Amino acid sequence: MSITPEPETIVGSINQEPLTSSGSAPKQAETVKLSTDRLSFHYGSYQALHDISLSFYANRITALIGPSGCGKSTFLRTLNRISETIRHTRIDGQITLDGEDVLALDVTNLRRRVGMVFQRPNPFPKSIFDNVAYGVRVNGLARGTSVREVVEKSLRRAALWDEVKDKLHESAHALSGGQQQRLCIARALAVDPEVLLLDEPCSALDPIATAKIEDLLFTLKDDCTIVIVTHNMQQAARVADNTGFFLLGKLIEFDQTEVIFKNPAAKETEDYITGRFG
Amino acid sequence: MLQRRRKIVNVVMLSLTGVCTVFIVSVLFIILGYLFWNGARYLTINFFTKLPAPVGEEGGGMANAIVGSGKLLLLATLIGVPFGFLGGVYLAEYGTGIFPSMVRYMTDLLNGVPSIVIGIFAYGVLVAPRHHFSTLAGGMALGVMMVPIALRTTEEFLRGVPQSLREGAMALGASKARTIATVVIPAAIRGILSGMMLDLARVAGETAPLLFTSLGNRFWSPGWDKPTAALPEMIYHYAISPYDDWHRQAWAAGFVLLALVLLVNIVARLVLARTSHAAG
Ligand SMILES: Nc1ncnc2c1ncn2[C@@H]1O[C@H](COP(=O)(O)OP(=O)(O)OP(=O)(O)O)[C@@H](O)[C@H]1O
Ligand SMILES: [Mg+2]
Numbered sequence: 001m002s003i004t005p006e007p008e009t010i011v012g013s014i015n016q017e018p019l020t021s022s023g024s025a026p027k028q029a030e031t032v033k034l035s036t037d038r039l040s041f042h043y044g045s046y047q048a049l050h051d052i053s054l055s056f057y058a059n060r061i062t063a064l065i066g067p068s069g070c071g072k073s074t075f076l077r078t079l080n081r082i083s084e085t086i087r088h089t090r091i092d093g094q095i096t097l098d099g100e101d102v103l104a105l106d107v108t109n110l111r112r113r114v115g116m117v118f119q120r121p122n123p124f125p126k127s128i129f130d131n132v133a134y135g136v137r138v139n140g141l142a143r144g145t146s147v148r149e150v151v152e153k154s155l156r157r158a159a160l161w162d163e164v165k166d167k168l169h170e171s172a173h174a175l176s177g178g179q180q181q182r183l184c185i186a187r188a189l190a191v192d193p194e195v196l197l198l199d200e201p202c203s204a205l206d207p208i209a210t211a212k213i214e215d216l217l218f219t220l221k222d223d224c225t226i227v228i229v230t231h232n233m234q235q236a237a238r239v240a241d242n243t244g245f246f247l248l249g250k251l252i253e254f255d256q257t258e259v260i261f262k263n264p265a266a267k268e269t270e271d272y273i274t275g276r277f278g
Numbered sequence: 279m280l281q282r283r284r285k286i287v288n289v290v291m292l293s294l295t296g297v298c299t300v301f302i303v304s305v306l307f308i309i310l311g312y313l314f315w316n317g318a319r320y321l322t323i324n325f326f327t328k329l330p331a332p333v334g335e336e337g338g339g340m341a342n343a344i345v346g347s348g349k350l351l352l353l354a355t356l357i358g359v360p361f362g363f364l365g366g367v368y369l370a371e372y373g374t375g376i377f378p379s380m381v382r383y384m385t386d387l388l389n390g391v392p393s394i395v396i397g398i399f400a401y402g403v404l405v406a407p408r409h410h411f412s413t414l415a416g417g418m419a420l421g422v423m424m425v426p427i428a429l430r431t432t433e434e435f436l437r438g439v440p441q442s443l444r445e446g447a448m449a450l451g452a453s454k455a456r457t458i459a460t461v462v463i464p465a466a467i468r469g470i471l472s473g474m475m476l477d478l479a480r481v482a483g484e485t486a487p488l489l490f491t492s493l494g495n496r497f498w499s500p501g502w503d504k505p506t507a508a509l510p511e512m513i514y515h516y517a518i519s520p521y522d523d524w525h526r527q528a529w530a531a532g533f534v535l536l537a538l539v540l541l542v543n544i545v546a547r548l549v550l551a552r553t554s555h556a557a558g
Contacts, residue, residue, distance in 0.1 A: 080449060082445050082448060082449050085441075085444065085445060085448060087374070108448075108451045108452065108453050109451070111448060111449055111450065111451045112450070112451035115449065115450070116449040118442060118445065118446065118449070120442060122440070122442035122443055122445065122446040123446075124443060124446065124447070124461050124465070125443075125464070125465045126464070134447065134450055134452075134460075134461075135450035135451060135452075138447075138450060138451055138452045138456060138460075139450075139451050184446070187446075187450065188449075188450070191450060191451065
């Protein structure tokens, strides 16, 4: 669907000015799936995001890194407009999905297309089965498939099937924290999102489950655009095609992951990556 | 040393909580035992199947009052639960601005209105203009009394549902209404239902409003538009009568009333345990 240029041929333009979409794009030849243009966000009078302009490319994994409290979750939550559910908040700027204005889209339809896994696992107090089936039931089902099939497939993709296949009708709250997180991933996958937003999906997982999730991300790339927030540098380096570095509500640098980790342009990025602060 | 102190504090606190628990539970058993000793041990099948005997005669029962209480509480539930529940959903999920806080304040005031005042009001509005007492008037008075607590418990339990669950549902494309109906309310339903049960138990014992609305009746009360007997009202009339037999029947009625309330509670809990198991 899209051409991947050789990493060496691309030079990201990096500076501390608000990045323009043309300037920040590491690759010209790729399709932009989702992008923001001078996006700002307020919690009441507190401005949590400042003029973020960023593009997510189709079938690519983009990692967002940055110290705690820098606005990564806030940014992610504006992309599917779940931030609107918090009172006294304001979005300024533009978000575009497939050329459509996200802020003008029907919000339920938008959220079906842009799935999300939250920072803290939030399974519904229902059975494991009903958790995964929830989105399918809400949105109606693709023709010719059964809810059971979708549930099984989603749980398999989230590397949870073997652990829960004998207790599908037990409460999801009886699962461990890591299992709950994978259940939330399965739940998001069940509706076949075009974009998947993952907010530190592996923070509660052991290395084995983490590896499984990372494998899953690679397979998902084929039909999905992925944005992942992570505190784990190695993880970002392993899975992400592009990486954005946030600091104090600003996007400091956005480029190919290799460039960010090997040859960052901004001093702050380098300091953060080498662990000198944050 | 510190270890020892911790252990002692632990033992002391544990025994304190234990003593309090035993105390509370024993109060219930003492009341039950007292009711039983004074009247319920004379309970016969007649009490449940016969009408009150003519004044001066021994025996008879309170079948009409048991059925009457059932009808009154059914009406009260039909009024109190839907209004309270929907109002609570509105306050918890949709209410912003000045109007909801006004509603909340009014509800608390209504909750503080003495039941006898509600009785007089119901008399003025539902009884006097129609020139007769009725089950309908009694049930409506009790229903109005149920609304405040039904509303506030619904609101409180819905507010207790974590925001993250709402976000989880909406992130999957559920509309707000759908989220409330399929995630938020199910998550809170056990608490809401037990709150409603307590609410019902509270009005089940109300006597004052009934004296002004359903009045009392020594015979069957067919339909909804005639005066009817009810257990609390019978207890009141029988307890202040000069007859020993009536006193015993008043105690027995008290016992039956308490037993019915407990029974409703237990049944509700069983139903809830079943549904929550199925729902996960
Ligand atoms: N609901 C809220 N109301 C007010 N301020 C908020 C809210 N949520 C977040 N903030 C503030 O916005 C800023 C960014 O928070 P955010 O959760 O986006 O950080 P983050 O980068 O995801 O951090 P972490 O890595 O710890 O998850 C913080 O200063 C935080 O205090
Ligand atoms: Mg976060």
